[in-house]
Amino acid sequence: MKKILLLAAVAAIALVSCKPTEKNYREAYDVAVGKREKVSESLAADGLISEDAPRAKVVDGDTLYFVNEILRVDDGVSPLKQLNVAVAVFKMNTNARAGALMLSEKGYDARAARALEDKWYIIAGSFDSMDDTRAFIARFRKENPSYPYIGLGGNPVIIRR
Template sequence: MKKSLILLSVAIAMTGMVGCKPTEKNYQAAYDVAKKKRQASDALDAELGIPSGGLINTDGPMLHVVHGDSVYVKMDRIRMLESSSGKLQQYNVVVGSYKMNTNCVAQVEDLCSKGYSAFGVMNADRVYYVIAGSFPTLEEAAAFDTLFQRKERGQVYPGLNGKPVIIMRP
């Protein structure tokens, strides 16, 4: 009785294993579906200006490609500091981020002495940004961003990830 029960269970297990055998046709169908999803994703990335296959950062500056140049863009509500003079426009090239107003003012003065129309701004979280240039279009801001990086090669970008960020006003 035990032998027949063991043989019966082995036979059932063997038929179950043979029935689940994947075929080349199934693999090909799954591959084709995955390939179509990838192509659709790449097309959307290209449309949005995101590097192909790149991760999308939703809580910080997002990488955009403008006329072949890569720039970081972030949307934030900012307002001018009382001590600053300048014109705040739609796209603002940020070269420093501080928690203290005095540090922001010091970098603004340094940039003004170099000939830039720099000024300071603040957001709702009391983060102080140093704006090196303010522009009505993203293209102009991106061009200034690239030019600034070439002119100021040794520049450190405090509070930023080693590169200027363009803040877009909502």
């Protein structure tokens, strides 16, 4: 009988002393956050880059976004030049053509261009020099401050051919 009482007393003390506290939860949370930050820093340091996302590059103080794509235009107008400013991307050509038509009505040399992966870009301008491209982007942003840049993360993208 004494053994049972002694065992019950030890078990009761053990159960009460193992109770988690707010301090223990806080320490575990801080350790988990520290590990997560360490992992995200190491990933950033390794230079992982999404293949789909445009790559940012600073050119004379301006942050520009670049994508390398093979584009095809079937509108019978002059061919695209080396640097093309895309202001939206769609999966359906109808949307891209409608957007290009709206920009054309505003006076831009806009057209819809198809990429190999069934993506349709609205090309608002096509240029041979980076200076002309940068000037066009600055003018487009000034004239269209609330343009949504659908599918492009809020910025026009330069597509190199």
